[in-house]
Amino acid sequence: MIKRILIANRGEIAHRIIKACRELNITSIAIYSEADKNSLHVRRADEAYLIGPPPANESYLNKEKIIELAKKVKADAIHPGYGFLSENYEFIELVEKSGIIFIGPSSASVKLMGGKTEARTLMKQNNVPIVPGTTEPISNIEEGKKIAKEIGYPIMLKAVSGGGGKGMRKVFSQQEFENAFNLATSESKKAFGNSEVYIEKYIENPKHIEVQILADKHGNYLHLFERECSVQRRHQKVIEEAPSITINENIRKKITQTAIQAAKACNYYNAGTIEFLLDKNKNFYFLEMNTRLQVEHPVTEMITGFDIVKEQIKIAEGKELSIKQEDLNIFGHAIECRIYAEDVENNFSPSTGKITLHRLTSGPGIRIERGIDVSSDVPIYYDPMLAKVIAWGSNREEAIARMKRALSEYQICGVITNIPFYKWILSQEEFLDGSFDINFIENKFIPLI
Numbered sequence: 001m002i003k004r005i006l007i008a009n010r011g012e013i014a015h016r017i018i019k020a021c022r023e024l025n026i027t028s029i030a031i032y033s034e035a036d037k038n039s040l041h042v043r044r045a046d047e048a049y050l051i052g053p054p055p056a057n058e059s060y061l062n063k064e065k066i067i068e069l070a071k072k073v074k075a076d077a078i079h080p081g082y083g084f085l086s087e088n089y090e091f092i093e094l095v096e097k098s099g100i101i102f103i104g105p106s107s108a109s110v111k112l113m114g115g116k117t118e119a120r121t122l123m124k125q126n127n128v129p130i131v132p133g134t135t136e137p138i139s140n141i142e143e144g145k146k147i148a149k150e151i152g153y154p155i156m157l158k159a160v161s162g163g164g165g166k167g168m169r170k171v172f173s174q175q176e177f178e179n180a181f182n183l184a185t186s187e188s189k190k191a192f193g194n195s196e197v198y199i200e201k202y203i204e205n206p207k208h209i210e211v212q213i214l215a216d217k218h219g220n221y222l223h224l225f226e227r228e229c230s231v232q233r234r235h236q237k238v239i240e241e242a243p244s245i246t247i248n249e250n251i252r253k254k255i256t257q258t259a260i261q262a263a264k265a266c267n268y269y270n271a272g273t274i275e276f277l278l279d280k281n282k283n284f285y286f287l288e289m290n291t292r293l294q295v296e297h298p299v300t301e302m303i304t305g306f307d308i309v310k311e312q313i314k315i316a317e318g319k320e321l322s323i324k325q326e327d328l329n330i331f332g333h334a335i336e337c338r339i340y341a342e343d344v345e346n347n348f349s350p351s352t353g354k355i356t357l358h359r360l361t362s363g364p365g366i367r368i369e370r371g372i373d374v375s376s377d378v379p380i381y382y383d384p385m386l387a388k389v390i391a392w393g394s395n396r397e398e399a400i401a402r403m404k405r406a407l408s409e410y411q412i413c414g415v416i417t418n419i420p421f422y423k424w425i426l427s428q429e430e431f432l433d434g435s436f437d438i439n440f441i442e443n444k445f446i447p448l449i
């Protein structure tokens with residue numbers, strides 16, 4: 001039985017995990033850096049311990065120190081949240097060796113899915129369709145040119161160790177290849193410490209569709225339907241919703257079964273997400289697997305009425321899945337907006353400071369997951385996400401109307417937020433009629449600023 005959970009994270013996700021612990025009567029143990037002394041997660045947790053100085057490398061990314069503390073405070077389990085150490089297989093290995101339960105998949109599964117080319121190879125072997133391209137890193141320019149020509153331009157050069165929308169370069173022609181390859185490899189080396197890149201066909205105007213899966217340690221798998229995350233900026237999600245209005249029941253059946261196939265291929269357990277690109281002809285291709293809880297998990301919780309974080313804890317304890325596939329249904333529609341401290345008109349630059357006013361919004365269908373309160377600091381050191389607004393409605397129109405209403409009520413002072421950006425998106429025809437694809441923001445919003 002898990003009685004004490006150390007949460008190796010901060011912000012809204014630490015707060016979200018604390019809520020799950022409280023409902024399960026589990027003691028929540030927060031860690032915090034010197035920059036986060038006034039943070040909400042520190043105040044809300046049952047216990048909180050200073051882990052180190054503000055830079056993440058010395059605090060939230062300090063593997064040894066976190067495990068040492070977990071042992072000292074007698075934590076039974078560690079929940080990594082998302083980001084930071086959540087997909088670091090070396091950290092998970094250390095946790096496994098320490099005898100503490102890791103609330104997530106095994107280090108072996110994370111390792112298998114961590115490298116993009118290895119994941120593509122594994123998927124191919126297991127009949128999961130992948131974006132056309134290579135399953136090995138490109139070793140030199142001539143070889144790359146030959147492959148790119150065979151696949152057909154435009155192509156993408158992608159970092160094998162890439163993540164967070166970084167390490168991707170679109171190449172339109174043979175003339176551009178050499179320069180693009182040199183830039184892509186040096187960028188990858190700088191950002192991820194690994195210069196290897198591989199080639200994927202560039203899918204024109206696709207949708208990003210992902211499937212939430214859950215699996216226990218007894219070999220039971222299920223899916224919690226799909227999310228659509230096609231509103232993106234620089235390949236990072238801006239709005240997420242569930243279900244997708246782009247796919248029909250037939251594709252839903254295929255894509256969710258394919259996701260389970262993908263999870264089985266790496267002997268997965270706990271919560272995970274399989275991401276796909278869907279092209280104009282409704283063909284879908286495996287993009288990657290996120291071997292952790294995702295930022296956008298609440299939209300799935302809202303349409304299924306199922307608590308993913310509590311289930312993660314039960315799975316980690318060794319329990320069997322608490323529901324069956326046939327008991328799950330899609331109920332209504334949910335949308336999530338990520339509220340960031342950023343100045344949209346100033347090239348989305350981060351805004352830092354102290355929150356001087358925080359007037360929450362509520363009412364029918366509105367859920368807020370937040371990492372801030374009045375007087376919280378928004379430091380420069382971490383991701384500037386302040387909160388997530390999730391709106392549920394009996395259909396998409398109602399969810400959108402509720403989201404618009406909630407955003408007009410939500411007031412945050414002390415930092416600049418991206419709330420006006422969401423108001424703009426939610427009034428666009430392409431968003432309302434569902435015709436948007438991953439290039440919508442780049443094509444329509446960026447030219448305005």
Ligand code: ADP
Nearest residue numbers: 156162163164165166200201202203208235438
């Ligand atoms: P990361 O791991 O950095 O998040 P992903 O491989 O998951 O990278 O891709 C992130 C986003 O980049 C996708 O949702 C999509 O918008 C875009 N993208 C990635 N690969 C391709 C591709 N082959 N063709 C077109 N767009 C792509």
